[in-house]
Amino acid sequence: MEREKKPKHFIQQPEFPGGPKAMTQFIYSQLRYPNAALEAGVEGTVYTEITINHKGEVTDVRVLQSLGYGCDEETARVLKMLRFDVAKNRGVKVLFHKKIKVQFKKPVVQAPAPVQQTQMQVQYVVTPASPELPKAAVRNLAVS
Numbered sequence: 001m002e003r004e005k006k007p008k009h010f011i012q013q014p015e016f017p018g019g020p021k022a023m024t025q026f027i028y029s030q031l032r033y034p035n036a037a038l039e040a041g042v043e044g045t046v047y048t049e050i051t052i053n054h055k056g057e058v059t060d061v062r063v064l065q066s067l068g069y070g071c072d073e074e075t076a077r078v079l080k081m082l083r084f085d086v087a088k089n090r091g092v093k094v095l096f097h098k099k100i101k102v103q104f105k106k107p108v109v110q111a112p113a114p115v116q117q118t119q120m121q122v123q124y125v126v127t128p129a130s131p132e133l134p135k136a137a138v139r140n141l142a143v144s
Helices: 020-030 036-039 073-081 135-143
Strands: 044-052 058-065 096-104
Touching: 020 073, 044 073, 058 073, 073 096
Parallel strands: none
Antiparallel strands: 044 058, 044 096
16 A cells, blocks of 8 residues: 655645646736836836735735836736635645736737729720711800
8 A cells, every 4th residue: 555645845835727827828818008108118027026815816916126107007906816726735824925027018019901902994885976967066066
């Protein structure tokens, strides 16, 4: 009979459902580029540290390295939406700290699609004029 292996660490770290890639995808899907940063042309990275409580909720977001122009507030808003899976830690309620960096890059403005020129065909039908006009009609045309 084999004995069950004990976990390597006494306290289990919280995990985002789906792993780190799912967390990154969630963050960037919820992130909105602030208008002030867009107008100022600001790009860069906001370094943060989040606090996760025993329920898996983000209770505090501390900005370690600021970018400004509303990027810090937007990062804090998105990170507070995160929910983690926390293992039972032997009845101990532990606060966890995790460092996360969020990159802000200017959204690529797509050029409007070029207007396709449509080709149009015109077909003319020529009907021959009557060979002789009455002399009275020719006089009226000359006077006008």
